[in-house]
Amino acid sequence: MATFLFDKIIFGPVKSRRLGVSLGINLLPNDCKLCSFNCIYCECGWNPDKRDQKISFHDRELVKTSLWEKLIEMKNENKAPDVITFAGNGEPTLHPDFAEIIDYTIQVRDEIFPNARIAVLSNATMIHKKSVFEALNKVDDNILKLDGGFEKTIIDLDQPVGEYSLSKTVELLAKFEGNLIVQTLFIRGKYNNKIIDNTSGEEIAVWLEHLKKIQPKEVMIYTISRDTPIDDLVKISLNELNLIADKVGEIGFKTQISS
Template sequence: MKYVFGPVPSRRLGVSLGINNIPKKYCTYSCVYCQVGRTTNLTVNRRQFFQPEDVLREVLLAIREFKKNIDYITFVPDGEPTLDINLGKTIKMIKENVKNKVAVITNGSIINSASSDLAEADLISVKIDAVVDEIYRKVNRPHPALSLPTVLRSIEEFRKSYGGILITETMLLEGLNDGSDNLFKTAEFVCRVSPQDAYLSVPVRPPAEPGVKPSHRIFEWYERFIELGISTKVLDYQEEDSFATAGFEDPIEGLLKIMAVHPLRQDYVRKILNERHVNPDKAIKDLIERGAVRRVEYNGKVYLTLADSGYAPKS
């Protein structure tokens, strides 16, 4: 399959069938913590990338093959999903053909031009890492055409009209966006947006840039969000151990599809291959030798990621 991967466990959405509707690394941001590496095609221009009918065909096939409950069909690509000008049409076609709910994971940067597309989804997750411009530009490294006040205003306006579930996610990085000024201002903004849930997270996989570390102030942020009456959840763990593999006809192909949107721990890859009666040592060695994947170390753990993922060298 070209567009669909999983199902995979999601810390926010349960069992999620992923849709990668954007070509590799087309994004409006180049976040320092991005788990798929640096953005190579920084853009704010929406365009057609794929045919909605082709995406729908793969979704229907994946649902038939998995034969188990899927909580959400989720647009969570290797880039920003709202850059796809056919996003709304694709969501509508999916919902006309299956009963599953549809979610979109977006950074919210061009929500003003994609609001009608996003309105078709049952759930929208919006990134809000910073509301202080200097911090925003250091952490998210947006396209030069993007203005933080406009982005924040557009998110608030979308919230007023959106009839589905809206959640927010804030990634906290040590010494970059976890300081008190950004804490209080971000908490106040999220309070105004009034999400069903606000998720606070830290990097748990290798980031795009060396030196990016998880914040140790996450529970300080949690307490402030709770003080403002925001339903808040902390995400500081990985979900791989609960991953379902039955949906993959070829486990190696399936694992490579997941690596396209985030690295996987090597011990997890070994576990999955053993479960599918594939020699993990030989399979991993073959993937590395043919240049498909490479090893990356982060926080004392070894990960496998696609070889052309755009990660900075380990410092």
């Protein structure tokens, strides 16, 4: 299927199904995806071959200038964002100046749109880095991915680049002491002759145990809504998502559903 890339540093504002009116920030290259996961459902498509990978992050000063100019433009047009969201063409926390950019974003948000939230959509692969962990702890919506209960499921679904440890990830997520939102995409399908399904009863039960250890302030559950790199993926019904949300509610966590 067709996929797309964000071709600017600042994009939107757009109406997000999870966050409201969102002004996006893309810290990754405009012409290719750059991510520590290679999720089979990613709307940005596949990571390029390592030989073709372009490690060209946007300069931090250019990011700052672009954000300032866009926020001033929106202020002059009386168009306030609900949220300023770090997302884009891959994993935003890979940017070497991520922490400094977050500090600047908080500063200009407080000055121009103090009621706007700051959100980061991250796959949680860089939270072992002290600077990344501390930066994420400063934002309003620290949204971190956990796409299953079993490590094998997450590896099959998210295709980590390099080593991945689910137990270590859960341990690090718990260190946020509740200052995070866990985000999980539910899906069924087939890839590389493997059945992919993170919706089974056994999978959900183990995933719920992880949530108990992590103690997030909220859980976002959703399914695919845009084109994906492969065709053999199935969108999960709203009814199924509601049943999963009920189980999350039973263990005491607020749930937001997107379908």
